[in-house]
Amino acid sequence: MAIVLLRVDERLIHGQVVVGWCGPLHVDRVVVVDDDIAASPWEQELYILGVPPEMEARFASVDEARTQVAEWRDGPRRVIALVRDIPTALRLAEGGVLDGVEVNLGGIHHKEGRVRVLPYLHLDDRDRDALRRLAATGATVSARDLPSTRPVPLDELLELAG
Template sequence: MPIVLFRVDERLIHGQVVVGWGGPLHADRIVVADDEIAASPWEQELYCLGVPPEIDAVFVTVDEARRRISEWKGGRRVIVLVRDVATARRVAEGGALAGEEVNLGGIHHAEGRTRVLPYLHLGPGDGDALREIAASGAEVSARDLPATRKVMLDELLAGG
């Protein structure tokens, strides 16, 4: 099976991902690609509290994620989560996400970010990074839940 969801969501593992996406996509593994969390067993334990027992949770560095993307494209139904656009760009280096869909799902308001959608606020440089991801062969779009309308990258960046 392919990766069923590659999502940029600053909250990483939470109800919307586990229930809203994981259920309909029948995910059986969630991979969090985050250098800090990969080095922090206690944070991993906290995130695992929100994961049902039938779903494995794996925490890896960003470099490891980039190396293992092709492995995750086969076998299990995997959701890959990253915290921000810069991390997604790092994973996509070298075409690692070519043929995959990158979902922008939860980047909230913060200083210096501009509201693009109610659940998506992009900061300086995010537009260029998203264009790089798309140029590497990935489809980039935003959607907070599977039943909502998918907003493609060109529409997201039309104002900027």
């Protein structure tokens, strides 16, 4: 499988993703799946600044990405897909599109109503429900900030979240 990771991270492309994940996973394509950024060339240019020249960056709406997942799976490139939030990951996964794909929860920050589950992960009731539905599509859901740390599986995350 050429999709080496789908990461939920509010910051999308940033140092921890590029250095901490893309390097160790030997990624050569980063795809940001976000409806707003896919429609905004100037935002795309800003994100591209954080991508090394040897790595390709692409931007797709959720609907576009859903049609491209099979290509990413079967293609020769090693792809990391980034989404900003859990609802976007769930929309992408509908109908089993992400069956067997590792979904990493990596950077969901505090805001009103969210509970701290891990230092880098804060969830509310809607997030927890969406994560259950995401797992039911066949995706493997866990959290970890870097590839060198232990993945925290979804059932453990839900228990920590209360």
